């Protein structure tokens with residue numbers, strides 16, 4: 161939600177539909193609530209609200225509040241940082257107060273958006289100013305500790321994906337367990353940093369316990385991009401039966417599936433500066449593990465691969481359990497709603 | 509192709525090692541053949557001020573990001589650069605500032621200086637420009653001058669900034685512009701033909717009786733083109749997507765001598781290692797300078813994959829540079845390997861001092877002749 165032209169549809173198009181950021185210039189203003197379903201490791205729904213409609217104050221067409229907010233896990237409020245934001249903040253305040261009355265479980269995530277082109281100092285000033293305006297208003301109204309979080313975002317860099325990652329992570333049950341698995345992996349394999357990515361959106365749903373590091377996220381996320389492109393260009397079309405026949409014939413006499421060591425996608429690359437390798441391993445149809453390794457670990461790949469195999473197995477089990485435990489009404493998602501249907505499907 | 513001297517032997521798969529070995533032979537053959545050729549090529553980059561000439565040059569040859577080009581100032585007069593390409597081919601790139609006063613100057617005082625000995629003219633149109641008629645009038649003048657002084661030059665017309673056009677209508681807009689530019693080119697040629705005797709005076713290597721040749725006289729050994737015609741290719745481009753790489757790969761393809769030698773060598777390499785596709789990239793620009801595809805690989809439905817690979821790998825190089833803090837033109841990565849289960853395998857690795865190679869292989873045993 162947010163004011164008109166604050167960038168809501170742009171965000172959902174860029175993150176969930178891979179629209180190139182500069183093509184958002186051609187997006188038209190949204191007239192009705194746009195619902196997008198996303199099949200991933202969990203099922204999400206993203207609801208893109210028209211900025212021109214006030215959900216809470218629309219006497220001609222009263223909205224069914226329970227239908228909108230009852231199952232929601234997070235509400236993303238988008239504020240255009242390049243515009244005058246006083247009205248946006250006022251509307252956000254009103255929204256928070258409404259939600260605090262009946263839907264206290266909803267995380268409120270404020271995206272201070274379009275910060276590309278703003279200086280770092282200015283960004284922080286704006287964030288401080290908006291935070292204070294909201295906290296003051298809330299405490300005047302007697303609301304303390306509302307779950308409000310702030311993110312500085314832009315569709316022209318990784319910040320929007322990183323912010324979305326944080327929002328989604330809060331909706332994942334037993335996130336700590338996932339993080340522990342990655343932390344363990346980093347320790348045994350001497351990885352610098354490891355991420356579990358949702359491949360389609362490049363949202364990371366978990367990372368190890370070392371401090372947040374935007375640079376690592378960026379390179380790992382771009383690595384996923386490279387792999388996606390290679391996969392599409394060389395792996396998404398059917399080869400001829402003759403091709404397969406030749407490869408499965410003499411001298412190998414084996415089905416291709418049995419010839420390959422790993423049925424999942426796996427990739428590695430070495431950064432030239434300090435010979436640091438980066439690796440990627442597909443976990444299932446939706447998820448991939450990406451890690452930056454310490455320099456000189458390329459020789460230890462076979463051993464590392466064995467450790468990675470173990471963790472991948474653990475992750476697969478984790479998501480199977482999570483799937484069976486989730487009830488249709490459980491973890492919802494604000495602009496993102498989640499339910500138990502169609503969680504991780506294993507296999508290609 | 510130059511500097512095939514040190515094929516990379518540290519490649520991660522046996523196939524790469526095999527590739528390197530075979531390539532040495534190719535290298536020498538190519539390098540020798542090339543020495544005999546002229547090594548400098550004059551390339552004119554022209555078009556209205558603000559059309560994007562310096563932007564594209566900076567992205568292709570100087571590792572700029574698209575957004576960095578917003579900082580470029582207008583080019584004053586002519587910005588001459590010698591772009592080293594594949595080691596010992598030097599492109600003499602004349603980035604001609606497009607403000608009107610400069611353009612007039614190129615067409616008058618500097619006419620012979622600018623338009624003589626041109627190998628390639630790259631003419632850039634800004635699709636968003638409002639004064640199309642005027643742009644086209646200037647274009648006609650430039651083509652006339654070119655035909656007069658360098659009648660064998662190849663012309664590449666780039667209809668640029670296509671990102672500013674609604675995606676749905678891009679193809680239409682481009683087609684219409686192509687028709688217009690072709691008509692104007694013909695007009696330019698007609699003008700020269702009419703004005704022949706007076707205007708063709710100082711033309712260097714003048715074919716015997718240039719005027720006569722243009723009017724359609726008998727072809728002589730010195731003038732293989734019997735009638736005056738401009739060899740021209742048109743591309744829709746934008747600095748914001750891969751289209752720029754498609755256009756520039758074609759341009760470069762025309763400039764690098766003896767590519768056919770390398771193409772033959774890549775083909776025998778591809779057959780020897782049973783690959784599905786091999787692409788050879790120049791290391792700085794990541795333009796595809798040569799490629800080979802197996803019959804199976806020919807059924808790949810992604811016809812735009814060559815420029816797409818350039819775009820991806822160059823973007824990746826920038827990502828690495830940002831992460832490592834090393835300069836963008838430094839070597840950024842080596843030994844990229846990707847195995848997609850029972851679908852395919854591929855690797856990208858440094859090949860020679862000036863090239864990277866991408867090899868796409870079938871999965872399984874065939875691609876790992878020896879353990880990696």
Ligand SMILES: Nc1nc2c(ncn2[C@@H]2O[C@H](COP(=O)(O)OP(=O)(O)OP(=O)(O)O)[C@@H](O)[C@H]2O)c(=O)[nH]1
Pocket residue numbers: 162163164165166167168169170171183184185186187188189190191209210211212273274275276313314315316
């Ligand atoms: N500079 C900049 N512009 C952005 C960014 N995100 C979106 N925009 C631009 O903002 C404009 C409006 O974007 P929309 O996504 O249509 O806005 P909206 O919030 O969906 O608007 P309504 O549908 O009317 O409520 C577009 O021109 C986008 O290109 C950003 O991160 N940076």
Ligand SMILES: Nc1nc2c(ncn2[C@@H]2O[C@H](COP(=O)(O)OP(=O)(O)OP(=O)(O)O)[C@@H](O)[C@H]2O)c(=O)[nH]1
Pocket residue numbers: 555556557558559560561562563564574577578579580581582583584604605606607668669670671672745746747748
């Ligand atoms: N939207 C868009 N802008 C572009 C594109 N290419 C270049 N530009 C922008 O156009 C502006 C002018 O680009 P230049 O490359 O300096 O233009 P030029 O043709 O060299 O101009 P002169 O040197 O004056 O002749 C810059 O702000 C670029 O960012 C493109 O493909 N799309």
Ligand SMILES: [Mg+2]
Pocket residue numbers: 168169170188189190208209210211
């Ligand atoms: Mg919208």
Ligand SMILES: [Mg+2]
Pocket residue numbers: 561562563581582583603605606
């Ligand atoms: Mg310029």
